[in-house]
Amino acid sequence: MKIALIGYGAMGQLIARLAKEKGHEVQLTLTSQDATRIADKEIADLKACDVAIDFSVGAAVPNNIAVCMNAGVPLVEGTTGWKLDENELRRAVGDSEGALIYGSNFSVGAQLFFRIAAAAAELFQNLDSYDAFIEEAHHKRKRDAPSGTAIQLGEIVANHLGREVPISSTRAGHIPGTHRVGFDSSADHITLEHVARSREGFALGALLAAQWIVGRKGLYEFSLVFDRILKSQPPAEETE
Numbered sequence: 001m002k003i004a005l006i007g008y009g010a011m012g013q014l015i016a017r018l019a020k021e022k023g024h025e026v027q028l029t030l031t032s033q034d035a036t037r038i039a040d041k042e043i044a045d046l047k048a049c050d051v052a053i054d055f056s057v058g059a060a061v062p063n064n065i066a067v068c069m070n071a072g073v074p075l076v077e078g079t080t081g082w083k084l085d086e087n088e089l090r091r092a093v094g095d096s097e098g099a100l101i102y103g104s105n106f107s108v109g110a111q112l113f114f115r116i117a118a119a120a121a122e123l124f125q126n127l128d129s130y131d132a133f134i135e136e137a138h139h140k141r142k143r144d145a146p147s148g149t150a151i152q153l154g155e156i157v158a159n160h161l162g163r164e165v166p167i168s169s170t171r172a173g174h175i176p177g178t179h180r181v182g183f184d185s186s187a188d189h190i191t192l193e194h195v196a197r198s199r200e201g202f203a204l205g206a207l208l209a210a211q212w213i214v215g216r217k218g219l220y221e222f223s224l225v226f227d228r229i230l231k232s233q234p235p236a237e238e239t240e
Contacts, residue, residue, distance in 0.1 A: 001211060004028040004049040004073065006064050007056030011078070014203045015053055022207065031056070046071045051210045058082035058143070065089070069096035074213040077102040078206050081144035093219045101213045103222025104148030106205035110179075111226045113194040114156055117181045120192060121160035124183050130190075132161055135180040137170035145169040149179055152223065157181060208233065 001024045005012045008029050016026045028045045046052065046067070051074045054064050058081035065084075068075040069092055077100060093100050105111070124130050134157065136150040146154075146169045158165045177196035182189065196202075209222055212229045222229075 001025070001051065001214065002027045002049045003210065004030065004046050004052040004068075006030045006052055006054040006060075006068075007079070009055070011055035011199055011203065012053075014199050015055070015206060018200070018203050019207060024207070043067075043071055046073055049073055050214050051076065053206050053210055054079055055206070065092055065100065069093060069098040069100070072096070072098065074099035074210075074216065075101075076106075076206050076209045076213060078106050078202070080104065080148045090219050097217055099213050099216050099218060099220075101209050101220040101222055101225070103209075104152045105202070106209060106222055107196060107201035108205050108208070109196070109201050110149060110194055111205070111223055113179070113192070114153065114223055117153060117192060118156050118160045120181065120183070120190075121157045125160065125162055127185075129187075130183045130185045132157055132163075132165045133182045133184065134165055134167045135170075135178075135182070136167065137172070137175045137178045139174050139176070140171050142171060145171055147177070147179075149177070153179060153181065 003019055003024055003026050005016060005026055005028070008031055012029070016029070019026055027049050028042070030042065052068045053076045054061065055078045056064060058079055061077065061079050061082040062084055065075060065077065075098070089100075121132065124132065134150055134154050136147050138147060146167045150167050150169065154165050154167050179194050181192045205222070208229050212225070212232055213220070
């Protein structure tokens with residue numbers, strides 16, 4: 001698989017390393033600034049790629065989507081802190097007959113956590129004595145608060161619980177990405193927690209999404225097709 005990387009910060013560099021380890025080729029690397037003033041040669045190089053993966057900055061996302069759709073290259077959009085009207089997004093992808101997969105969190109572990117939280121919320125649906133809440137904490141450099149993951153987690157829990165769920169955010173120091181779902185009553189307190197130890201889970205998820213989106217058309221949200229993506233992967237080889 002020939003990959004174009006948009007954004008070459010910590011995530012972009014990690015994806016490049018893991019892609020190489022898995023036998024893929026990073027054929028083109030663009031910074032966010034490059035994408036806004038992309039030249040004819042870079043367009044040609046982009047068109048030669050099987051897929052693009054974007055982990056840049058929120059302000060650059062609309063342009064990055066437009067560039068990839070115009071070039072006919074499927075895009076994995078992993079940048080957080082951006083918002084585009086869904087109808088506008090569908091139109092941009094549909095008009096170009098392109099393919100795009102996006103998500104608030106590409107971590108495989110986080111996707112499993114979403115499903116665990118949904119199942120837990122179902123159990124508490126008819127227990128008004130328990131109040132649900134969500135807490136999220138990240139390092140002080142993270143721009144958006146609450147995180148996209150927390151917002152999506154809140155929507156999932158609220159939909160299964162049948163009532164609103166408050167979200168609180170902390171930005172301090174070097175805290176790794178942490179998300180908690182709690183259910184509290186006068187009798188007891190139950191907490192589910194996901195802690196990201198590194199960015200590797202996000203990078204692996206983005207590569208899974210990239211493999212899956214090649215050859216497809218349309219707009220997809222990562223968590224909604226996550227089960228299909230996992231089922232499309234060959235089983236791991238057994239080791240001695």
